[in-house]
Amino acid sequence: MTVFHLAALTLHYDLDRDEKKIMVTVKVIWQDTGKPAKDQRVSIGFDGWTRGVTGDEYTDSNGETHFDVDPGSGKIYVSGSPAYSGHISGRVVIYI
Numbered sequence: 001m002t003v004f005h006l007a008a009l010t011l012h013y014d015l016d017r018d019e020k021k022i023m024v025t026v027k028v029i030w031q032d033t034g035k036p037a038k039d040q041r042v043s044i045g046f047d048g049w050t051r052g053v054t055g056d057e058y059t060d061s062n063g064e065t066h067f068d069v070d071p072g073s074g075k076i077y078v079s080g081s082p083a084y085s086g087h088i089s090g091r092v093v094i095y096i
Contacts, residue, residue, distance in 0.1 A: 024067045024088055028059050028078055031095040036063025037078075040096070044088060046074035 024044070028037040042065050045053040051072060057065040071089030075082050083094045 022068070022070055022089070024069055024071070025091045026059075026065050026067070026076055027091065027093045028063045028065075028083075029093065029095050036061065037096060038063060041079050043077045044069065044074055045077065046072045046088075048072075 026042050026044075028040045028042065029035065030037050036059070038059050038061050040059045040063070041056050042059060043054050043056050044067055046069075051074070054067055054069060057067060059065045069088075071087065073087055074085075076084040076088065076092060076094060078094060078096055083096060084092060
């Protein structure tokens with residue numbers, strides 16, 4: 001797998017499958033301390049009935065988690081509560 005980093009957008013190109021995937025990175029930060037929020041459950045719910053909700057991912061020690069999804073409009077949930085609403089692509093930083 002080859003990984004290309006373009007500004008805030010990360011593209012994965014699997015040469016064996018000839019398929020492009022766009023990675024969305026969600027970074028969760030504690031609002032009161034400014035420190036990364038690790039082990040937080042994150043999911044993305046896209047608008048429209050065709051895309052649905054991603055599976056849960058958990059933030060790492062840097063407060064980050066990654067999803068291989070196409071950009072779109074929707075909501076990001078942290079620990080089951082809506083934390084962001086709008087266009088989702090590239091890198092999204094959320095303060096909780």
